[in-house]
Amino acid sequence: MVTPVKEDTELVTINIDGKDYQVPKGGNLVDMAKWVAGNDIPVFCYHPKMDPVGMCRMCLIELGGVARDRATGDIQYNDDGTPQIRWFPKLQTACTQTVNDGMYIKTNTEQVKEGRESVIEFLLTSHPLDCPICDKGGECPLQNLTMAHGNGVSRMYFDDKMHLNKHYPLGDLIYLDRERCIQCARCIRFQDEIVGDDVLAFHERGRRLQIITNSDPGFDTYFSGNTTDICPVGALTTGDFRFGARPWELTEVPSISPWDAAGENISLSTRLDRDFGGKAMIKRVMPRQNEYVNEIWISDKTRFGHHFTRSDNRLSKIQIRKGSNFSESTWDSTFKAVAKTLKEANGSVAAIAGGSATNEDLYELAQLVTGLGGDKLGAWSPTHTGADLVAQVGLPEGSNLGELGAGDAILVIASDLEEEVPMWRLRLKTAQDRGAYLVVANGRNTRLEELATEDPNIKGRVVDGAAIRYEAGSAAAVMANLKKSNKDIAKKLADANHLVIVAGAEGLTLEGHRALVQSAANFLIDSGHAGKVNSGLLVPLPGANGMGLHYMGFSPETTQDIAANPPKVLIVLNAEILDDDPTAKTWLSQVDTVITLGYFMDAIARESKFVLPVQTFAERDGSFTNGERRVQRFYTAQGPMGDAIPAWKAVGNIAQAADLGRAKLSAAAVMVAIAKNVAAFEGITYKVLARTERQFPDVGGDDKYYGGNAYQNTGGIGKQIALSGTAKSEKVTVPDALKAGKGEIVLLPTTRLYDRSHMFIPTVMVRSRVSLPFVHLNPKDAKALKLADGDYAEVNYDGGSVRVRAVVSDDVSVGAAVFPRKLTEKATPLVPTVGTITKVTEPAQIEG
Amino acid sequence: MNIIKGFMTTFKHVLEEPVTLQYPEQVKDFEKRYKGRHHLRRYDNGLEKCIGCSLCAAACPADAIWVEAAENSDEERYSPGERYAKTYEINMLRCIFCGYCEDACPTQAIQLGHEHQLSFTDRRDAIYIKDMLIDAPADGQEATPRQVEAGVYTQSIPNMEDPS
Ligand code: SF4
Ligand code: SF4
Ligand code: SF4
Numbered sequence A: 001m002v003t004p005v006k007e008d009t010e011l012v013t014i015n016i017d018g019k020d021y022q023v024p025k026g027g028n029l030v031d032m033a034k035w036v037a038g039n040d041i042p043v044f045c046y047h048p049k050m051d052p053v054g055m056c057r058m059c060l061i062e063l064g065g066v067a068r069d070r071a072t073g074d075i076q077y078n079d080d081g082t083p084q085i086r087w088f089p090k091l092q093t094a095c096t097q098t099v100n101d102g103m104y105i106k107t108n109t110e111q112v113k114e115g116r117e118s119v120i121e122f123l124l125t126s127h128p129l130d131c132p133i134c135d136k137g138g139e140c141p142l143q144n145l146t147m148a149h150g151n152g153v154s155r156m157y158f159d160d161k162m163h164l165n166k167h168y169p170l171g172d173l174i175y176l177d178r179e180r181c182i183q184c185a186r187c188i189r190f191q192d193e194i195v196g197d198d199v200l201a202f203h204e205r206g207r208r209l210q211i212i213t214n215s216d217p218g219f220d221t222y223f224s225g226n227t228t229d230i231c232p233v234g235a236l237t238t239g240d241f242r243f244g245a246r247p248w249e250l251t252e253v254p255s256i257s258p259w260d261a262a263g264e265n266i267s268l269s270t271r272l273d274r275d276f277g278g279k280a281m282i283k284r285v286m287p288r289q290n291e292y293v294n295e296i297w298i299s300d301k302t303r304f305g306h307h308f309t310r311s312d313n314r315l316s317k318i319q320i321r322k323g324s325n326f327s328e329s330t331w332d333s334t335f336k337a338v339a340k341t342l343k344e345a346n347g348s349v350a351a352i353a354g355g356s357a358t359n360e361d362l363y364e365l366a367q368l369v370t371g372l373g374g375d376k377l378g379a380w381s382p383t384h385t386g387a388d389l390v391a392q393v394g395l396p397e398g399s400n401l402g403e404l405g406a407g408d409a410i411l412v413i414a415s416d417l418e419e420e421v422p423m424w425r426l427r428l429k430t431a432q433d434r435g436a437y438l439v440v441a442n443g444r445n446t447r448l449e450e451l452a453t454e455d456p457n458i459k460g461r462v463v464d465g466a467a468i469r470y471e472a473g474s475a476a477a478v479m480a481n482l483k484k485s486n487k488d489i490a491k492k493l494a495d496a497n498h499l500v501i502v503a504g505a506e507g508l509t510l511e512g513h514r515a516l517v518q519s520a521a522n523f524l525i526d527s528g529h530a531g532k533v534n535s536g537l538l539v540p541l542p543g544a545n546g547m548g549l550h551y552m553g554f555s556p557e558t559t560q561d562i563a564a565n566p567p568k569v570l571i572v573l574n575a576e577i578l579d580d581d582p583t584a585k586t587w588l589s590q591v592d593t594v595i596t597l598g599y600f601m602d603a604i605a606r607e608s609k610f611v612l613p614v615q616t617f618a619e620r621d622g623s624f625t626n627g628e629r630r631v632q633r634f635y636t637a638q639g640p641m642g643d644a645i646p647a648w649k650a651v652g653n654i655a656q657a658a659d660l661g662r663a664k665l666s667a668a669a670v671m672v673a674i675a676k677n678v679a680a681f682e683g684i685t686y687k688v689l690a691r692t693e694r695q696f697p698d699v700g701g702d703d704k705y706y707g708g709n710a711y712q713n714t715g716g717i718g719k720q721i722a723l724s725g726t727a728k729s730e731k732v733t734v735p736d737a738l739k740a741g742k743g744e745i746v747l748l749p750t751t752r753l754y755d756r757s758h759m760f761i762p763t764v765m766v767r768s769r770v771s772l773p774f775v776h777l778n779p780k781d782a783k784a785l786k787l788a789d790g791d792y793a794e795v796n797y798d799g800g801s802v803r804v805r806a807v808v809s810d811d812v813s814v815g816a817a818v819f820p821r822k823l824t825e826k827a828t829p830l831v832p833t834v835g836t837i838t839k840v841t842e843p844a845q846i847e848g
Numbered sequence B: 001m002n003i004i005k006g007f008m009t010t011f012k013h014v015l016e017e018p019v020t021l022q023y024p025e026q027v028k029d030f031e032k033r034y035k036g037r038h039h040l041r042r043y044d045n046g047l048e049k050c051i052g053c054s055l056c057a058a059a060c061p062a063d064a065i066w067v068e069a070a071e072n073s074d075e076e077r078y079s080p081g082e083r084y085a086k087t088y089e090i091n092m093l094r095c096i097f098c099g100y101c102e103d104a105c106p107t108q109a110i111q112l113g114h115e116h117q118l119s120f121t122d123r124r125d126a127i128y129i130k131d132m133l134i135d136a137p138a139d140g141q142e143a144t145p146r147q148v149e150a151g152v153y154t155q156s157i158p159n160m161e162d163p164s
């Protein structure tokens, strides 16, 4: 359980309204009163995840302490033997108090009531009468606290109120209503303390005080949506949910983010909708508290990226190829036809599945392929590997990145976490703020590197961090030789109480990544951290279920094997092979029949014989295994799209048609089979995954003002799979880095959070933030190619070419061009490769 | 004697006007507060009073009202302020004519009128959509949506009266 009381926590006694409580020393009074006594001290500016500022005065209480003799320090007693209490003459703010032994508080006296009433009245002097049209109305801390503590009658009237801009877009996503702001600075502090991008600020003074953004363009951090949750009024609202529904009309469905390895817990707020055929529709995505995973935050991609689930481009009908055309079909006949094709392959069957397929889908798919006599199960994309090592030396059960702090160390190597797994970047950065030592190693500049090494004096915080900049592509060698070439850093890492290593694949081939992950595992084993709680290895595997792929038997190495020895029939599940990889068409042309199960008519679907529409995470039950090996379930939220069914069902029915046993009837039943047959999942059922526990801080209960509008976790906090096997420190052979010949250059694909993938591009409101395709060069390389910053360039690589903008700066290393994936609709290199870049002189069309 | 008294009463009533009305030829006058089917009202300037806040739907004990809101702009304005009702429907078969919706409305947009002759041959016809509920604009007033001068209609809720 996530609690403020650990085994070694020192307890002190405080007295709340006449009753004694034992609370952990050093805790915040508001937090503790809520945790131990269920006493909801009202707050506006205080937030349990941020430092107190004492700005709003809502939390007024009577405060006292046991009187002690000044000279001797002895407790002074009344005549009746009770200790004397010295009360402060005036009310004090509870949020700025740290509990200490002998603290006495009163929260229910006349004076306190009057204090609260006055603060509410003061805040309402200029608050507009917007509740009926305000998106916060119904779950608004100001509304709730006014009902609870305010005076029923107003002495102010509308004409006297301050009139300010009511519709100010802070960026594309967040709207500010300046009349509603109560100047609590929660949004400013969130950006500054939690995200580390202090782009919001106060402007002017007194009644005119207003929030402004000083970022250009607009307020566009990857976490901006969280400010709307913690804003205690409707001053900050998202453009996505604007007037979408009233909060009380929404049905909250617990779910899991489908985007990345963090597995952020979310709540899908749904409501029936006329424009969606009267079916339940996702109106907004809210964070759901899981202190082990995402605390109470989610990234903007998770919050705003749900539109693909209802996109017009979703595959809604079964498509079967006849010659060069497709015709629609029914499920029953399709199951039979597919089964027939599969059987005719005589065991030459393989499958490749992507990271958005669920554990259930993958299990059924693996059963089908092995049942048919095939044994090749490939994981997409073959860029990242090492899931097997995460299963052995990952973070053990009970670990929590939120507990890392002073004395601990973190190494992030070959990964741009901000773009790959933003939630990990947020949690590791806050760990650094709590005192952990954060080392960022990469071949280029990344946002996390900037944050980890920024001058601590600017923010007045003591943060300890370092950066290692290596020659592009040499991450594995750097990790393997860390103890020799970066002695001091390696020593600090090895000596830390807890050590977390995040080993990405940037600039590495699959073999290179394997070497890197093995070296990282070696480091953890040698330093004695392997298997210790809160220490271990993380790999930012692509997709939400990278670890699930591993546990169900899919591996990226097998994908390479499939490419080298193409089977007769290939089943593709949620893997956009042809859109992702320009070289895939060469080997795919040797596959007789491709059967695709997916969300969209993507390039691989267009090359397939059978295209089966399957449901996204929103329309069905299922589970993902996140990068920390936590299995988490999600529930059906949205109405179905067309004929799509869950992939486990489609695959199970194909197996049934192929006489491989009866299809399962529910996702829960598939999980029962998984628990029986996959050792790591032993004991996991949907019921176990649905278990919840009390979490500190107590956010999202009835109050809604204390921690904002994050939702209480009612759907389950999931179950972390225990470490298995005993990894040994193994000798690593680092493959040679790619070398470019004369006139060539190494192209290093990187991941961008916002890209033009089929899943993300339907998110219209974020589209303007998807970068136009570019290639990023070091000035030296650019000079050799006669390219200047902003020029057009044609990048040629194995399997294609694309015209992009050149960006020139020394943020990237010499000899390698950073060339992000999926920024154009054309397939660009998936793994590092050698290519050429030429200047394009005529005004070129950028292919976005 | 008692018999005469009894017949007196009878005769008195014989001479009185009958209370029975020959409905539907004759229709009773209604009390001002009679609660018949709803109207969505407009301001004198023709803008819709309803701001799509759904409070009526929340108050309705019969779950008869369905509101979906959208955003106004000065080019296409339905109601003052930022929000208007894109969809507004009342299912007259569910409605129990309690008038809670009227009480809940912050702009007095929804009001129960006197029309009571509601009969349908299809359940779906019982759902009154916004076009059926909303009053026609007063003479000489343009219908909604319409283009208005920028920055005039910024306030959703009419001004509060001075409480002093
Ligand atoms: S916008 Fe909201 S969170 Fe920010 S200062 Fe104003 S009330 Fe507080
Ligand atoms: S009159 Fe009563 S039952 Fe009918 S719509 Fe209004 S609130 Fe609902
Ligand atoms: S009729 Fe009144 S209560 Fe109902 S949505 Fe319109 S403004 Fe709100």
Ligand code: FES
Pocket: A042, A043, A044, A045, A046, A053, A054, A055, A056, A057, A058, A059, A060, A093, A094, A095, A096
């Ligand atoms: S001053 Fe304590 S909550 Fe704002």
